[in-house]
Structures are given as structure tokens and as C-alpha cells.
Amino acid sequence: MRKYILTLAAAILVAGASYAQKPVNRTADVFAGGVRTSNVTLTPTSTMMNVAMDIDYSAAEVGKKESLDIVPVLTDGTNVKELPAIGLYGGRRYWNFLRNGGKTGRDFKLYKEGKAPQTEHYTANVPYESWMDNCQLLLRQTSRGCCNSTINQGVSTLASYVKEAFKFQPDFQYVQPVAEAVKNRAEQGEAYLSYAVGKSVVVKNFKDNAAEIQKITDIVNMLKSNTSEYKVKGISLKGFASPDGSYAVNERLAKARTESLKGVVSKALADKSIPVTTSYVAEDWDGVIKWLEASSIDNKDDILAIAYGELKPDAKDKKIASAYPAQYKQIKNECYPSLRRASYTVDYEVVPYVDAEEIKSKISSNPKDLSLNEFFIAANSVEKGSPEFNSIMEKALAQYPNNEVALVNAANSAMSVGDLSRAGELLSRIKDGGLGKEASYFTYAKAVYEALSGNYAKAASMFTSVKDKIPQAAAALAQLANAK
Secondary structure, eight states: OHHHHHHHHHHHHHHHTTOOSSOOOOOSOEEETTEEEEEEEEEEOSSEEEEEEEEEOTTOOOOTTOEEEEEEEEESSSOEEEOOEEEEEOHHHHHHHHHTTOOOSSOEEEEETTTSOSEEEEEEEEEOOGGGGEEEEEEEEEEEOGGGOEEEEEEEEEEEEEOOOOOOOOOOOOOOOOOOSSEEEEEEEEEOOOOOTTOOOOOTTSTTHHHHHHHHHHHHHHHHTTTTTEEEEEEEEEEEOOSSSOHHHHHHHHHHHHHHHHHHHHHHHTOTTSOEEEEEESSOHHHHHHHHHHOOOTTHHHHHHHHHSSSOHHHHHHHHHHHOHHHHHHHHHHTHHHHSEEEEEEEEEEOOOOOHHHHHHHHHHOGGGSOHHHHHHHHHTSOTTSHHHHHHHHHHHHHSTTOHHHHHHHHHHHHHTTOHHHHHHHHHTSOTTTTGGGHHHHHHHHHHHHHHTTOHHHHHHHHHHHTTTOTHHHHHHHHHTTOO
8 A cells, every 4th residue: 555655646746747737638548557548538517527538458468366456546646536446357366356245445347357348438427626626637557466466556647637717708898979969179279469569459460470360260271171071160269468567458458459360360261151259368367377387486386376366466466576576577578478369269060970981081180070979980890809999999088088988998998908907097087877878888897897807706796786787797797607
């Protein structure tokens, strides 16, 4: 017995080096001790380990007083499970064995030498134990002679099995965005105009005024040149004045200068069908605050406190000038000139697109013309999860960075390429209940994220909560039932 244990342990150590990374069914024959095995399989189920092989005894030689015990063994190097054995007994030993009761204390199939089939199909089923996740099937053969003495013993490795680690395979569910009824868009910018001292009239050929006005007319003319896609709906002009001087004077200047700009723009467009509306800001204190916050000016916080304060505009300007004269000079020279400007907004309508190829072209050339639904049409024209599909989802998010449908879809595409970090960041930007009537898709996406992150219990709870609304959740739950 001690010799058997040492021999088996040594064989297990040697066999351990041949472990495969996936379940292995050996089909090559193994010939040892006159016994040939072939078509060996290890087939696990949820409760059993099934073993099968073909055994050829035709070359086995056993003397009249000898025996050959053949024992399949499952082991992981520590745990050992012997399967039903087979005995080939010589004539005299066979009859002695029967006269002595024919018992071995284990499952045992006995053949008399010369009466054994040449081949047989061997099967055995044993309860599956956790250590069998990584095990080998060995074949121990022991030849015995007179007085049950051991003549020879050997162990052969027949097959090995390594259980694959559980890997969640999600079915990503992308959300179809609602189509825009009317695709309203706007082009915005700022024109920095120069005026003669104390004047409010915009002179087109004064300094850089012509180029600044051209910014506005170029946009409108570009849109007008493609009436099959665009319809200009109007232009909004907003004039700004700086805080130096009295508020009353600045208010009159801002208003008059904006109206003068309206006249110049209208004339340049030569199109009375396009409405031009105006508004103005007498003193742009928001611009002052923005400049101060970005600056490194001395006494910055104290000056900001005045700018944010409740004083009237003229009083704010005078207080900064009197309390911080050096800083006020810097503000007046560096900040105030940039506040004297006009902002413009050109409102227009874009036709809807339905052709996927045309939409793809727009994604490259002018993505702001596209609705989120149109991005989705383009994505659906290519293979789901492909690099092009994921690229379209990312570009849709770039155009609609705060849209919750775009966030969920981009998170799904990130998870499809294994980028859980990005997916988690995108999903974190959506509040619970986000997507409104489509909130179940947000929960489903979060459940997929948790499952891919290994948080199976949390994922299962989320999938359960939406399984009545999203059929794929049931399949996901079935997968998670096999997770450990």
C-alpha cells in the first residue's frame, strides 16, 4: 500500500505539469501494461462528472496465478476519487477469488483470463465536487502474483479538465432616440466693432469693421446658398458696452450702436425676408467678472467682491477706481476694450435626413446638423459593436454631451470594447430615473456594468427589476445563475 501511494503521488506531480487551460478530451490512444485506452472523455454537468473511454484488453497477458487490476482515478493532486475497477484474473487465481467470497470492498468488474471481451466501452458517473474544477483522469494498473505480491505497477495520464472561469456575455441594449419634430439650430459668434470717439454709428470701412460684419453675413449667405437643407429663420444681435463712463451714456451707446449694426447687416444681406432683432447690455459686468476670475491681478478677490456686490453699476466702477487705482488702470486698458462688442445668433432650420450614407457624410463634415436619432440611424446601418458603430456612438455623445440617451448608448459601446472605466464615468452622469419612459434601459445598462465588474448579486437585483420590460434581462439572470 505504501508503495502504491508513493507511486500514485509521483504520477500526479508529473501529470500536473500537463494541465490544459480548457477541458481536454484525449482521443489519442494510451497503451500501457498491455491495455489500450482510447476516446477518453471527461464531461462535467452541474451535479456529476461523467467519465467514458474505450478499453482494449486484447494485448494484456495474465498468468494462471496472476491478476491485473485496472483502476481509473480522478485527482487534483490532493483529492483522489477511485472509479469502478476492472480485474483480469488468470484461471487459478480467478477460481480462488470466487471461493474466498469474491469481495473487494469496492465497485469491481471481474473477467477471467481468456473470457474478457477484446474491447469494451467503460462509463462511470460520480457526484461533482468543487476540486474537480481542475482535475485529471489517471489509470492505475497493478499486476499481482502469488500471495498477492505486487509484480508491477504503473500510472498513466488519460485526460485532464480545467473548468473555464465564468465570463458574463452581455446583450447590449441601445436606446433609440426620439426624432426631432423640427431641427432648429443656431450659429453664434461675436463681432468686435470700432467707433469714432463718442459716436454710435457703425462705419463699415472703419478699421476692422468690414471683416467683423462679414462674419455674420458669411454664415447667412452660406445657409442661403443651400436652401435644400437649410432655412434661415432670423438673426439676433446683442450689443455690449464697457462700464467706464456713466451708465446712462453707456446705455444710449449700446442701444444706438446695436441698432446701427442692424442697419448695416440688413443692408449687407439685401434680404428683407430675414428678420433681424436686437437687444443690448449697457455695462457688461458679467464680462468684467469673467476677466477678473481668469486673471492674476493684485487684490483680485477684493475687486471681485465689489463686482459681484449689490452696488449700482456707476458706484461699482467708482469704488474699484478709488480703492485700487493701479488695478483699475489695468482693468480699463486690458479688460474694458474687449467688452465693447456685439454678439450675434443666426437661427436656422435643418431638413431631416433619412439616408444612412448621407448621415455618415454629415457626421464627418457638419455633425451639428444631425439629430441624435439620425446618428442612431447611421449606427444601425453598420454591424453592432463594430469599430465604426462605436465611433458613431462616441461622435453622437460629442455632439450631445449631456443627453442621457447619448450617455447610455456611449456607455454600452464602451463596455462592448471592455472600457469599464469610461462606461462607469458615463453612467455616473445620469441620475436614477434618467431617460424618463426609457429608464429601464438605464437600469439594464448599469446591471451590465455591475456584472462585467464582477458584482453579480448587485447586477442580478437590477436585472430582476427590469426583466418585465426588457426580455434580455431574463437571459442575463440565467447566465448569472452559473456565476460563483
